[in-house]
Amino acid sequence: MEPLTWTGALGTLLNPLFALAVLGLILAVAGYLLVSAYENVQAAFSTTSGGIVMSAPHSESLARFILPTAVATLGLGMIYLLAGIVTPYGTAGILGELGVRFLPVWIALAVTFFLSITYKRKLGLYGKLFDSPIGMFGFAIVMFWVFTAIFVAMDLIITHDPLGQVSGMKNKLPGTPLRGAAEGDYTHYLLGGDNLARDVFSRMVKGSQVVLVIAPAATLFAFMVGITLGLPAGYFGGKLDTIISFMANLVLAFPVILLFFLLVTPEIRAAGIAIPGTEYIWRVPTILASILFLFPLVFLVVLFDSRYFTQPPKRNLYVGLTILIGGYIYLGMAWDADPLGLISIDGGVLIVFVSVVFVNSPTVFRIVRGLVLDIKTRDYVAAGQTRGEGPWYIMLWEILPNARGPLIVDFCLRIGYTIILLGTLGFFGLGLSSESPDWGTTINAGRRLLSIYPHPAIVPAIALMSLVLGLNLLADGLREESLKD
Amino acid sequence: MGMFILRRVGVMLLTAFCLTFIVFFMTNLYPNLEKLAKTQGNFRMSDEAVVSYLTREGYMAPLPVKYGRWLGVLPNHVTTNDEGVTTGKCIREGVNTAETAPRYCGVLQGEWGYSSVFKDDAGSIIAKRLGLTGWLALLAFAVMIPAALIIGVLAGMREGSRMDRTLSTFSIASSATPEYVSGVIFIAVFASSAFGLKWFKGSATSAMEDFTWANITLPVATIALYGVGYVARMTRASMAEVMTAQYVRTARLKGVSFGNIVVKHALRNALIAPFTVIMLQFPYLLTGVVITETLFNYKGFGWMLVQAASNNDIDLLLGGSVVAVIVVLVTQLISDIGYVFLNPRIRIS
Numbered sequence: 001m002e003p004l005t006w007t008g009a010l011g012t013l014l015n016p017l018f019a020l021a022v023l024g025l026i027l028a029v030a031g032y033l034l035v036s037a038y039e040n041v042q043a044a045f046s047t048t049s050g051g052i053v054m055s056a057p058h059s060e061s062l063a064r065f066i067l068p069t070a071v072a073t074l075g076l077g078m079i080y081l082l083a084g085i086v087t088p089y090g091t092a093g094i095l096g097e098l099g100v101r102f103l104p105v106w107i108a109l110a111v112t113f114f115l116s117i118t119y120k121r122k123l124g125l126y127g128k129l130f131d132s133p134i135g136m137f138g139f140a141i142v143m144f145w146v147f148t149a150i151f152v153a154m155d156l157i158i159t160h161d162p163l164g165q166v167s168g169m170k171n172k173l174p175g176t177p178l179r180g181a182a183e184g185d186y187t188h189y190l191l192g193g194d195n196l197a198r199d200v201f202s203r204m205v206k207g208s209q210v211v212l213v214i215a216p217a218a219t220l221f222a223f224m225v226g227i228t229l230g231l232p233a234g235y236f237g238g239k240l241d242t243i244i245s246f247m248a249n250l251v252l253a254f255p256v257i258l259l260f261f262l263l264v265t266p267e268i269r270a271a272g273i274a275i276p277g278t279e280y281i282w283r284v285p286t287i288l289a290s291i292l293f294l295f296p297l298v299f300l301v302v303l304f305d306s307r308y309f310t311q312p313p314k315r316n317l318y319v320g321l322t323i324l325i326g327g328y329i330y331l332g333m334a335w336d337a338d339p340l341g342l343i344s345i346d347g348g349v350l351i352v353f354v355s356v357v358f359v360n361s362p363t364v365f366r367i368v369r370g371l372v373l374d375i376k377t378r379d380y381v382a383a384g385q386t387r388g389e390g391p392w393y394i395m396l397w398e399i400l401p402n403a404r405g406p407l408i409v410d411f412c413l414r415i416g417y418t419i420i421l422l423g424t425l426g427f428f429g430l431g432l433s434s435e436s437p438d439w440g441t442t443i444n445a446g447r448r449l450l451s452i453y454p455h456p457a458i459v460p461a462i463a464l465m466s467l468v469l470g471l472n473l474l475a476d477g478l479r480e481e482s483l484k485d
Numbered sequence: 486m487g488m489f490i491l492r493r494v495g496v497m498l499l500t501a502f503c504l505t506f507i508v509f510f511m512t513n514l515y516p517n518l519e520k521l522a523k524t525q526g527n528f529r530m531s532d533e534a535v536v537s538y539l540t541r542e543g544y545m546a547p548l549p550v551k552y553g554r555w556l557g558v559l560p561n562h563v564t565t566n567d568e569g570v571t572t573g574k575c576i577r578e579g580v581n582t583a584e585t586a587p588r589y590c591g592v593l594q595g596e597w598g599y600s601s602v603f604k605d606d607a608g609s610i611i612a613k614r615l616g617l618t619g620w621l622a623l624l625a626f627a628v629m630i631p632a633a634l635i636i637g638v639l640a641g642m643r644e645g646s647r648m649d650r651t652l653s654t655f656s657i658a659s660s661a662t663p664e665y666v667s668g669v670i671f672i673a674v675f676a677s678s679a680f681g682l683k684w685f686k687g688s689a690t691s692a693m694e695d696f697t698w699a700n701i702t703l704p705v706a707t708i709a710l711y712g713v714g715y716v717a718r719m720t721r722a723s724m725a726e727v728m729t730a731q732y733v734r735t736a737r738l739k740g741v742s743f744g745n746i747v748v749k750h751a752l753r754n755a756l757i758a759p760f761t762v763i764m765l766q767f768p769y770l771l772t773g774v775v776i777t778e779t780l781f782n783y784k785g786f787g788w789m790l791v792q793a794a795s796n797n798d799i800d801l802l803l804g805g806s807v808v809a810v811i812v813v814l815v816t817q818l819i820s821d822i823g824y825v826f827l828n829p830r831i832r833i834s
Contacts, residue, residue: 032647032648032651033648037639040639040642040743041744042744059648066651134650134654249500250500250503253500253768253813253814254504254507254810254813255772255809255813256769257771257772257776257787257790258508258771258790258805258809261791261794261795262511262794262806265794267516267517267519267520267797268511268516270516271514271516284514420663423665423666424772424776427665427779440665443665443666447665450669450672450673450677450687451672451673451678451687452677452679454669454677455679457669458669458670458673461665461670464663465662465663468661469657472660472661
């Protein structure tokens with residue numbers, strides 16, 4: 001097999017065009033920014049202009065080039081990725097073959113966007129997202145990774161075993177043919193091999209799974225903790241508020257990196273309280289998990305109880321189900337004591353999960369508390385109090401739904417931040433095993449030979465950056481659309 | 486105002502006390518001590534040998550006692566070995582003897598302990614490393630703050646304009662690029678043989694003696710890039726809010742030119758909020774410094790923390806944590822006081 005080049009035979013035709021489009025885009029944007037900044041500064045210091053400067057003539061003429069060049073760049077970029085689907089193997093180069101591997105993701109994205117745009121008026125805030133180009137772009141990136149993680153679980157996109165080492169493939173450049181490929185093996189290491197001769201591409205797509213399972217779940221837990229503590233702190237105020245706020249500030253004043261270095265070590269995982277009279281040792285991760293994971297359970301029980309306590313049969317059903325299912329998951333996750341043995345988290349993953357929740361929840365607490373302080377002065381809260389509604393009903397069913405806009409936006413941003421935190425942990429080799437394909441750990445493994453073989457570190461770095469960027473853009477789009485009404 | 490500052494300082498001291506106690510607790514957990522004993526003695530120590538070593542060195546005392554000793558409010562632990570030689574934290578050969586050595590020997594007396602990794606006094610190591618990091622952080626701030634303020638003000642003065650959208654997208658992208666991503670990309674593009682542009686060096690070890698354009702640019706850019714986006718977004722929000730204020734509208738209706746409004750009327754008020762944000766950037770800066778120093782092998786404070794934590798060098802780790810916590814708390818205090826001071830509405834009332 002021949003080694004693949006980045007753009008293959010297709011590149012001879014497309015590369016000059018693409019370079020032209022990118023150059024045009026860069027010139028248009030940079031030129032526009034510089035000229036426009038200059039015009040603004042000039043306007044600030046010119047004493048002659050009396051009125052408001054409504055349009056800046058030179059920068060506007062440059063601005064007209066931004067959109068066409070951006071469209072050309074994007075369009076050509078898509079040709080690179082999609083051409084491989086119709087041309088024979090190898091003609092479209094590495095980019096084309098990557099596009100073929102991601103084919104299920106493209107189809108899923110197209111279906112999602114087609115359905116969402118068709119029914120966007122019926123879909124509430126989610127539908128409104130499709131009015132904002134920035135939000136749509138961010139959503140596309142996020143969904144790209146979500147679909148990738150899902151399809152990798154179905155064994156679709158991945159080309160090789162993410163842990164499999166092939167002799168002779170150590171630190172090989174992208175597009176190197178697989179040495180000694182048997183019948184049915186994928187013939188190339190599309191994005192090269194790492195320093196243990198594993199396929200960089202397969203590790204990167206497999207890593208998306210680790211990241212996309214841990215980060216949203218940890219963020220959700222942090223929100224449950226923050227909401228359960230923030231609602232009463234803001235609503236009741238007084239001593240309760242002072243104590244919880246002091247504790248939250250304590251965690252916030254702790255440098256994150258220091259906390260990770262102290263908390264996520266093998267020694268801490270071994271430390272614990274020996275329960276007298278038994279063999280059992282209450283380990284530090286379990287102690288933290290058993291406290292933090294209790295909050296979602298408490299939250300859901302109070303949520304249903306405050307709503308349905310006037311209808312005991314319904315209340316008993318919901319609360320009972322919550323305790324049964326939630327308690328089962330709680331036993332499995334926090335205590336590793338699932339009676340059926342289905343749910344269990346590896347000790348390394350658990351301490352990573354717990355410390356990420358622990359770091360995030362004080363910030364969520366502060367946001368929720370601030371929102372509650374603002375909303376509790378509204379008339380509808382006073383009306384609820386006059387009707388004789390209980391404090392927990394008001395907090396959970398009057399205040400919380402009205403705080404959802406900022407909370408949803410912050411949720412998106414916070415998933416991004418959590419991904420960055422997970423990457424930091426991986427970068428220092430804390431918590432997850434060194435074989436784990438998650439992006440932080442892969443960057444850490446690749447950085448040692450960075451100046452000679454940069455590809456094993458760059459691929460996961462760009463993947464991580466793109467996902468966080470997607471989440472931030474999505475949050476920006478959501479904020480813009482939720483402010484409109 | 487005086488009362489306010491006093492209360493803030495009180496809360497700060499209480500926080501510092503709680504945080505150092507937590508760090509002390511976590512570094513003194515038994516598995517950590519066991520690891521310390523094994524690295525100091527030998528790795529094949531039996532469990533009994535570990536316990537006797539720890540008892541001799543005073544590590545088996547109750548936690549509050551140990552904390553008091555470390556802080557310098559309880560008499561220091563001294564041991565006498567088989568030959569009758571008394572050793573302790575403040576007993577130094579040639580300087581003093583067991584009789585003349587101070588009884589109290591803790592952080593309050595300026596004794597930071599002994600680093601088991603660097604084989605040196607922890608206090609002097611921290612001072613030296615902090616100095617190195619100070620330069621790096623100073624350069625990063627000198628790049629980050631002007632850039633962030635200019636981007637934020639330009640974006641915020643006409644909300645929703647094309648300029649705003651372009652610059653906002655840039656700041657979102659920069660705040661989505663953590664140090665370990667931008668650092669890796671910078672090294673790969675500007676310092677590796679793979680791309681061929683060997684403009685800068687991928688290691689900043691030589692920058693510890695002497696800064697040059699080649700060895701310090703990449704670390705500074707790496708630290709600054711992640712912060713720029715966040716500060717710029719805060720500045721933009723604050724600027725956009727000020728530009729919709731009543732007094733700005735009045736100025737416009739009076740016929741003041743747009744440039745004059747921005748520079749003379751809006752800017753001063755718009756920069757109050759970013760001041761707070763910049764001060765609160767210090768805790769994040771610490772994370773950035775640790776990552777960047779590790780990546781570029783610049784042996785400053787962050788690199789020292791990593792070494793101390795991975796080798797469980799208790800005295801050094803505690804000292805480093807205290808410094809980190811104090812830096813964070815002092816910047817928070819400055820940010821609170823500065824906010825009150827800058828904002829005439831609060832200052833005068």
